[in-house]
Amino acid sequence: MRTRFILAALAASSLAFAAHAESASNEIGRIKLASGIASVLRAGKPQLIKPGFVLLKGDTLVTGANGRIGITFSDNTRFAAGPNSNIKLNEYSFNPTTHEGQFVTRVDRGSLAIISGQIAKKNKDAMRVRTPTSLLGVRGTRFVVDVG
DSSP states (O other): OHHHHHHHHHHHHHHHHHHHHHHHHHEEEEEEEEESSEEEEETTEEEEOOTTOEEETTOEEEEOTTOEEEEEETTSOEEEEOTTOEEEEEEEEEOTTTOOEEEEEEEEEEEEEEEOOHHHHHOTTSEEEEOSSOEEEOOSSEEEEEEO
C-alpha cells in the first residue's frame, strides 16, 4: 500500500513538473505593472493579472477606462498599454542565442507604447504591429500606436 502511494505521488509530481516546464517554454514575457481594470484573455477566458503574470503567444491584453498594463518580453521589448485597449499578441518567437525571431501584435483599440528589444534590433522586418487599417513595420526603437 505504501509503495503504491509513493508511486502515485511521484507520478503526480512528474506531471506537475512537466506542466510547469511546458508553460515556461511557452512564456513570451511577464506583466510588470497592472493597474485599474486590466486583464489578459487566454483562449477567450479573462485571467486575473498582477506583476509576474506569465504571458503566452495568443494572449490578448484588455484594459478598461482606467486600466494600464506594462510588460517586458523575453527579448527585452517593453510594452505599455493604455486605457481602453485591446491588444493581441499574435506571433512571438525568440532565440536568445542568435536574437532572431518574429513578433506580430494587433492593436484593435487603445494605445500602445513600445520600446523594441533584440528581435527588432537583429532584423528590422521581424517586428510588426497591425491595426484595423494598417500594418506598421517597426524600424525604430521607440514609438506609440493609438487606435481610436
